[in-house]
Amino acid sequence: MTADAVIACGGSSSRMGRNKLLADIGGVSCIRRTCMAFDSVTAINKIIISAPQEHRKEYECAIGQLNKEIVFVQSGASRQESVINAVKKSDADIVVVHDGARPLVSSETIEKSICDAKKYGSSVTCVPAKDTIRYDDGEKSYVPDRSDLYIVQTPQSFLRQVYLKAAQAAVMHEKDYTDDAQLVEAIGVKPHITMGEYSNIKLTTSEDLACAEALLDSMHGRTPRSCMPRIGHGYDVHRFSADRKLVLGGVQIPHDMGLLGHSDADVLTHALMDALLGAAALGDIGGMFPDSDARFEGISSTVLLKEVMKTLRSNGYELQNCDVTVIAQRPKLMPYIQQMRQTLSNAMGVDTTRVSVKATTEEGLGFTGRGEGIAAHAVAIIY
Structure with missing residues (x-):
């Protein structure tokens, strides 16, 4: 029935x-x-x-x-x-x-x-x-x-x-x-x-x-002591590839190149997932979603983010807030920031007030400054 x-x-x-x-x-x-x-x-x-x-x-x-x-x-x-x-x-x-x-x-x-x-x-x-x-x-x-x-x-x-x-x-x-x-x-x-x-x-x-x-x-078996916040940091970098779509924070960005990777190469979401897993001392996305596994080829990183949140919650943790910084010389990302925040908060099942996304450049310096790829740092607090 x-x-x-x-x-x-x-x-x-x-x-x-x-x-x-x-x-x-x-x-x-x-x-x-x-x-x-x-x-x-x-x-x-x-x-x-x-x-x-x-x-x-x-x-x-x-x-x-x-x-x-x-x-x-x-x-x-x-x-x-x-x-x-x-x-x-x-x-x-x-x-x-x-x-x-x-x-x-x-x-x-x-x-x-x-x-x-x-x-x-x-x-x-x-x-x-x-x-x-x-x-x-x-x-x-x-x-x-x-x-x-x-x-x-x-x-x-x-x-x-x-x-x-x-x-x-x-x-x-x-x-x-x-x-x-x-x-x-x-x-x-x-x-x-x-x-x-x-x-x-x-x-x-x-x-x-x-x-x-x-x-x-x-x-969830949490006591005042166990409710103390835990902080995690994530970092990821991907090089540009001419035959790929550019996806950041679950949002497809119009650009002449995308990022190279086994999944959709969403560098922003990858950094965030590593920050979340790191805060809970649960390893990293390389261990959870290895690039040797064909199941994850081309997969949307927001799908993986949902799995990370399921893992966190099954271990008794919840997100307090997160802050992600994308480092890219190009393209301009400011018009897509709010959409990224909404997409990430939807995937994690939290309010957008708990999700911060920022974009910056390295003023023409280094790997990203030369336009060879995009990097991202993320910090997450869980409790």
């Missing part, structure tokens, strides 16, 4: 005081971190995001490049309407509905939710209530048995046809549910409780951001 992710991103973030989906959590935007979790799940075909049209461009930039197809749909006047709009764009057997503001959801939780939806027709992710809860409506006041109470989370997964039938009934009876499982339960489909994780918090207020950062550190 196939499955699509439906990410609800139509909220106003009024209690946060700013757009929480663009908030930085461990160097990655909230919305990208959420999408990355679903991108890592094999069972997910595509990710459908329900969001206001006016935020689409900034969300696209914040999400950057992922492996799976990303589809945007217009959000509605309510959460229910927003989710229905997205579900209608799916052609999968199962829809996995998730709050965009739950960036710490694990792939394991998503996989369990899908598995239970296949088995039971619906799945609502919950965790047992830890706190004592008092009910008080002004007339009655009592404490319900905590052992029977669950805190409802997302993802919530459903057979798509079941969800659409429930949505049609809700619209017909003018019902507006804030919880997707409620909507399905209204047509007699009892939601199966799938155990979630307490770390899968929803960002609502500014205090939640601090909690998310702390949880992220804990999930």
Whole structure:
């Protein structure tokens, strides 16, 4: 059975005081971190995001490049309407509905939710209530048995046809549910409780951001001491070749010559990758992507950069910021700097404010000054 992710991103973030989906959590935007979790799940075909049209461009930039197809749909006047709009764009057997503001959801939780939806027709992710809860409506006041109470989370997964039938009934009876499982339960489909994780918090207020950062550190096994910054330096140089395209920072630059190399010879990105690997003491790109390996012949260096970032993150590291200087007598690179920054930040899954690119010359001196090639230095700080 196939499955699509439906990410609800139509909220106003009024209690946060700013757009929480663009908030930085461990160097990655909230919305990208959420999408990355679903991108890592094999069972997910595509990710459908329900969001206001006016935020689409900034969300696209914040999400950057992922492996799976990303589809945007217009959000509605309510959460229910927003989710229905997205579900209608799916052609999968199962829809996995998730709050965009739950960036710490694990792939394991998503996989369990899908598995239970296949088995039971619906799945609502919950965790047992830890706190004592008092009910008080002004007339009655009592404490319900905590052992029977669950805190409802997302993802919530459903057979798509079941969800659409429930949505049609809700619209017909003018019902507006804030919880997707409620909507399905209204047509007699009892939601199966799938155990979630307490770390899968929803960002609502500014205090939640601090909690998310702390949880992220804990999930990666980072302590205050281990969070000390680590610095790496990278250097690379490539000579010009008349039969090659010139690619720098993932951007093709119009020029009469390109750079010679086994891959696309993107000297800027190569220096950056070495800086990242060096900061983590994980070797260099020569060891990770040897030029004797035919798989890397002609490959885009931004593809390799994504692999470097995966390696860093699997070792518990995140990028704080990086600074790259390209040394080239020609061509003029200033018109392409911002595009390079955006391309590199997309590949690394970080905000552009964490990526600096500069260009300079050696005033006609040396290898680059004679126009024989291009060099690049990079410094990266990780934590």
